[in-house]
Amino acid sequence: MKQKLIFTNLVGKALDDLVAEAGNPQVVIVADTNTAVFVLPLLKADSKAAADAKVITVKSGDSNKNLEELTSLWKHLSELEAGRSTIVVNLGGGVVSDMAGFAAATFKRGMKCINIPTTVLAAVDASVGGKTGINFNGFKNQIGAFYEPDAAIISTIFFNTLPPQQILSGYAEMLKHGLLEDRETLGRLLGFSPVRPVLDVAGLLPLIEASVGVKVRIVETDLTEQGIRKALNLGHTIGHAFESFAYSHKSPVPHGYAIAWGIVAELVLSHMMLGFPSDVLHNFASYVRENFDAFDITCDDYPALIAAMRQDKKNRDADSINFTLLEDVGKPHIDQTADPDHIKAALDIYRDLMGIA
């Protein structure tokens, strides 16, 4: 990985150092309509490079990660006479780093680029791997490029500007990384409550660093997404089913919440099929119940949920439902299949553990 990862809450200094190292070229900050208001002033107050930079603002939200906004970004870069040595600073969540990262990848065939993620999910997920792009013609990320930024400055100070629900949603991804790593990492995560009573920015930073480390190791082991990278699908088969079930019942839930609940259900399945230890399962379920509440389902909902699981693009054929399961913490088994009876039994126990039986 050529990308430099800097974990610090002294973001302004880190940015100024990187810009100075590059010989003080032109700096262009891309913010979205949220980060331009809530984050950019903090960064400008703290960094000479940011204070002097030109700013391009894009519309926030995944529905604006489209060709129209990309074209407007390209136009602005052109009007600012940006060049290949200009540094584009992506200040935002995944939408900004995906779209402005793609603009940086393609303007004059590639500019310098620094990511400053402002959401938990962007910090632990989008900041690693070099995937950039936009949605197109109704498909997610249909147009894009693999283009690693030169650096990512990963901090927790800007998370103060986020609603607690969004912080927790990203934390679910970190819990998953902990389960894929080892008991020590998982224990640290389960011993930390990200938003209760208030956000502990200093305490969260090392947990983020550990989580990014897990992602980097998995991605580097399996760059082409053939094998172990599928371990990152843990919780996603049932989690996506919860998410689309909630959506179709007109009460959508945050993605990360659905994943947290999905992990609980898939750990039950892991216990049933691979002997995943029951003490860890119980601890994990209590943590999720306490921090994320529970996704309320009855046994009448099982057929619809199982139908949703069958739709999952991870399945190789219509009859089997594909899972990543765990034999133990840090011991994933990819490409596992389970039949509907096992899944129903697992959902029964999920409801028990979450207090909704």
Add this chain to the structure above:
Amino acid sequence: MKQKLIFTNLVGKALDDLVAEAGNPQVVIVADTNTAVFVLPLLKADSKAAADAKVITVKSGDSNKNLEELTSLWKHLSELEAGRSTIVVNLGGGVVSDMAGFAAATFKRGMKCINIPTTVLAAVDASVGGKTGINFNGFKNQIGAFYEPDAAIISTIFFNTLPPQQILSGYAEMLKHGLLEDRETLGRLLGFSPVRPVLDVAGLLPLIEASVGVKVRIVETDLTEQGIRKALNLGHTIGHAFESFAYSHKSPVPHGYAIAWGIVAELVLSHMMLGFPSDVLHNFASYVRENFDAFDITCDDYPALIAAMRQDKKNRDADSINFTLLEDVGKPHIDQTADPDHIKAALDIYRDLMGIA
């Protein structure tokens, strides 16, 4: 260079072999409004993969190498449900390989791609180096990526469909490569007349192969365009001035012709300043005069021509005019400067040599 270069006039067989090696995935041919009519039927008659392929047609001409046509290309790829293993075959000149190469680079973050250049210039120039892109906001190639195709199938059979003027225009680039290489390569080029009396497709193919070899070696020695790659600018300072002078007088000339004439004038300058051998200069000038005729200028045009040279983006400041000159065949000196008096003297001798004094 990961790209496979195949020199053959059995294009259909070469394509079928490459598609079979890749496991017979979906094939999509991108042609332009010319090659779709004049070249595609020949290829389809000769290749099962081409006969079975879907075809996307883009508008021909550099003015159509734009975001609108690119978007339409992306849409077609999306509607054809193309994937990362789909092979995009670029059947055309530089406009097709630049734009469809960029579409292949960015659709689903990168597809397989084979170039089949149908012009001399595309065969010797655009097919090597991996530069893809479109014009944007009034600037040439402003949006793009470095993305090497998996292979290029380089042939001369399709040149029969081109006007002789266009063949010669590409041949000027090959003459330049010969001057940068050695006397033997140059001698072979000067001993061949590409369109008189008719195009000799079999004789031209090894010359094309030698010319691509020169380009590959120069590009590989200097990937970042810092040093010796500038040698490829030979003939371009005065050539561009001829081209824009002709354009502003409403009688535009083909780019390659302007370069051929520009090379003659810059070889004169090379002789004056670096002792470039006069026998080679005379041979070269005769060849250009015979095959390209002469660009007719008088000494009254010198101030306008020198003003045009000053505009060249290769100059580092407004006072000096930058050239790549030759001490001998195969011995380029980059970053040479000449003052207006020398340039005027060189233009005098150019007119002499071309019989227009």
